[in-house]
């Protein structure tokens with residue numbers, strides 16, 4: 001772990017270590033009146049253990065969301081007191097308060113309001129009938145002390161408002177508790193009017209699905225989503241021979257303007273989607289990715305991230321494992337659970353290969369450091385798709401070297417047992433030793449040097465052959481739309497508009513249905529891909545063309561910039577007549593059986 005000496009950078013030399021505190025309790029008030037002013041009211045109470053100053057901080061980020069957001073910037077009306085008398089205080093830095101005048105054994109109360117107006121899975125958000133927050137947003141901690149102290153939380157809300165969180169009830173809602181600060185802040189909370197349903201995914205293991213706003217997930221979609229979660233939990237648990245939670249909670253917000261995506265927690269996940277996305281195939285992939293994190297990163301984690309620090313960035317060169325290999329297992333889990341099939345799995349791998357070819361050559365170890373600075377060279381987030389490909393390649397290499405007796409599953413399981421279960425993170429040596437042992441002692445030094453720390457292209461022809469698979473490419477000219485879409489009987493329903501893409505420049509908005517472009521009427525084709533052939537014969541080169549769309553039932557006409565791009569299609573398919581060994585590896589990969 002890299003340490004940033006924050007205090008040393010500041011001109012004031014005030015004590016950075018807090019007096020010890022104990023008996024920590026947080027009262028959180030979220031009701032119709034706080035929601036109306038888009039605030040959450042917080043009151044922290046504790047006993048102070050010495051006469052020294054009390055130094056309290058709010059986190060700068062939420063683990064899993066590797067971006068510095070500085071939650072202290074949303075605090076107002078900060079007011080510490082003892083027995084109703086105000087305590088003197090001043091700020092030590094932009095996220096830390098120093099309180100003086102309290103004495104050993106006294107009970108201190110610290111009150112403040114938190115501005116909850118941002119729809120982002122790492123922050124807090126309110127509507128008139130709802131509030132969502134992360135513990136990292138609200139729960140002050142004593143600076144310079146460890147994080148292994150228990151705390152309790154009481155949530156005060158309006159009559160009829162529900163509470164949903166992965167936090168343990170203590171003893172019963174609206175009272176909750178956690179044994180340490182890490183768990184306390186890793187349980188986001190929904191309060192208000194929402195739907196909730198659950199499924200028994202394995203004996204003794206429930207998955208709950210919580211959805212805001214109420215009614216947006218209709219019974220048909222609710223049944224389908226619960227069916228997915230029911231299948232995913234045991235398949236993902238099978239990798240580790242363990243399901244570490246009794247109840248896992250999926251907290252979902254559907255809003256017309258989401259950031260889009262999910263955030264993992266140790267026994268829950270928060271997802272932000274648009275209502276239109278309920279029909280998109282990627283949704284099961286989002287849930288399975290975030291759920292797999294309950295093993296990979298929330299428990300099995302690089303040593304750089306153990307323990308979490310909250311006051312500054314915590315970079316690691318291993319996000320390609322924490323995120324990329326999590327993505328790989330989400331593809332596997334969807335296939336092995338029967339939600340999708342092997343063709344969809346191979347298609348996903350092929351899409352990643354095609355996508356990586358468009359991005360600058362980037363080492364996974366370097367890319368893993370990057371989310372903190374959000375690079376501008378086009379490589380942002382490459383550790384997801386390329387990390388998934390690295391996982392796939394390692395899996396096939398291990399299966400081949402061990403004659404299909406071992407796999408990446410075994411590597412993940414071994415590290416889970418030998419590092420997480422022993423209370424520590426995995427080191428580079430732990431990782432590569434586990435990989436090498438699974439592969440019968442084969443050295444992976446060159447693989448690491450070339451493909452993880454280096455920028456060499458992956459040798460797909462030889463790697464895919466290990467599982468009797470073959471990659472082919474073709475190229476077509478397509479009209480670029482710059483949208484995400486869902487099928488619609490009237491045309492193409494636009495679920496997302498890429499900023500500055502062709503559709504954006506034509507004035508198309510999310511929710512519109514594209515009816516026609518030139519003489520091509522989209523409802524005549526089963527998909528946009530199928531309509532591309534007609535677009536190629538309609539337009540020979542880049543041009544401007546009339547389009548029509550439906551917006552809220554009204555017809556809209558405009559001009560669309562028709563721009564062609566050459567689309568390199570990558571396809572992966574089983575090779576007929578593969579060797580017996582390759583066919584066995586392929587079967588085991590697809591089914592998750594040895």
Ligand SMILES: [Zn+2]
Pocket residue numbers: 264289290293322323326
């Ligand atoms: Zn993730």
